[in-house]
Amino acid sequence: RKEVEQDPGPFNVPEGATVAFNCTYSNSASQSFFWYRQDCRKEPKLLMSVYSSGNEDGRFTAQLNRASQYISLLIRDSKLSDSATYLCVVILPPGYSTLTFGKGTMLLVSP
Amino acid sequence: GAVVSQHPSRVICKSGTSVKIECRSLDFQATTMFWYRQFPKQSLMLMATSNEGSKATYEQGVEKDKFLINHASLTLSTLTVTSAHPEDSSFYICSARAGGETYEQYFGPGTRLTVT
Numbered sequence: 001r002k003e004v005e006q007d008p009g010p011f012n013v014p015e016g017a018t019v020a021f022n023c024t025y026s027n028s029a030s031q032s033f034f035w036y037r038q039d040c041r042k043e044p045k046l047l048m049s050v051y052s053s054g055n056e057d058g059r060f061t062a063q064l065n066r067a068s069q070y071i072s073l074l075i076r077d078s079k080l081s082d083s084a085t086y087l088c089v090v091i092l093p094p095g096y097s098t099l100t101f102g103k104g105t106m107l108l109v110s111p
Numbered sequence: 112g113a114v115v116s117q118h119p120s121r122v123i124c125k126s127g128t129s130v131k132i133e134c135r136s137l138d139f140q141a142t143t144m145f146w147y148r149q150f151p152k153q154s155l156m157l158m159a160t161s162n163e164g165s166k167a168t169y170e171q172g173v174e175k176d177k178f179l180i181n182h183a184s185l186t187l188s189t190l191t192v193t194s195a196h197p198e199d200s201s202f203y204i205c206s207a208r209a210g211g212e213t214y215e216q217y218f219g220p221g222t223r224l225t226v227t
Contacts, residue, residue, distance in 0.1 A: 004154075043204050043218040044155065087154070099145075099206075099216060101154040 003027060003100050006088050010106035017078045021105050023071040023088030032091040033064055035073045037084045038104060044087055047073075078109045113139045115207050117219035124195055124226055131191045132222045134205030140185035141207035145216060146178070149202040161188055195226040 006023045013019050025033075033050035048055065050062040050071055061074040071088055088102035114137040124130050134144060143162050147155040159175075161167035161182035169175045179191040188207075192199055202223050206216040 041202070041221075041223070043221050045218070046215070098157065098160075099155075101156075103152070103154040 003092070004088055004090050004102035006086075006102040007105045008103070009085075010108055012108045012110065013078055014110055015078055015080060017109075018074065018076045019078055019107060020075075021073040021086050021088070021107075023073075023102055025069050025071070025088075025090045025100075027090070027092050028066075028069060029093045030069075030090045031093055033071050034089040034099075035060075035062055035071075036087040036089050036101075038087055039084050044089075044101075047086070075107075078107075080109050080111065083107055083109045113137075113207070113209070113217040115141075115205065115217045115219040117205055117222050119222060120220060121223045122225070124224070126196055126226055127194055129191055129193045130195055130224060131189055132203055132205075132224075134188045134190070134207070134219050136186045136207040136217070139207075139209050139217075141188075141209060142185065143208045144182055144188040145206045145208070146180060146188075146190050147204045147206070149204060149221075155204060158190075192224065195224070197226045200224055200226045 003026050035047040036044040037047045038044040048057050050064045054063040059076045063072045085104040085106045087104045090100045116135045118133045146158045148158050149155045157170050158173045159167045159169045161180050163182050163185050167180040182188040202221050204221040205219045208216050
């Protein structure tokens with residue numbers, strides 16, 4: 001089983017739609033969780049951290065379910081500029097160094 | 112946020128030659144730098160972790176003699192792909208961490224290597 005698994009995508013949605021991405025991780029001792037965004041042929045950029053209590057940043061909401069080892073990202077009111085690949089990232093114990101990336105889910109927002 | 116640069120951004124080389132990629136932290140001192148590789152439609156895979164002044168730690172399956180990493184200063188790490196082959200063609204991305212108990216890594220813009 002892969003350490004971090006994501007919906008394969010791509011997700012094609014119209015502007016204004018709400019879209020949800022799912023991610024599961026295999027190591028129950030995983031410590032920290034993030035969503036990164038990667039544009040085509042570019043480096044990944046941190047979108048938001050994911051906290052146990054769930055957190056929101058504007059149109060973006062991230063949630064974590066430790067019992068199910070599941071992370072989600074919800075994007076409301078999609079914009080054309082949201083088109084990108086969204087990467088689920090987990091830090092495996094023991095340290096702060098090792099980011100483990102999911103394969104990513106591509107989002108295409110159309111007019 | 113912190114800035115990390117990579118050079119070159121794109122390189123095409125012939126099979127059998129060596130290619131050096133530089134990764135620089137421009138406005139902070141990076142005690143740890145990481146090198147990732149990403150094949151098309153695949154996730155970023157960590158190749159190695161390097162700490163300034165010490166030998167790099169390579170991930171399983173990554174040949175240390177083929178991918179030479181040098182982290183001679185707190186702002187510069189280099190990755191040399193030796194005797195490159197077409198299967199080494201990939202997107203190589205470095206990241207840097209300032210140190211201490213922080214998870215945050217700052218990514219460079221990546222280097223696209225094509226071996227013909």
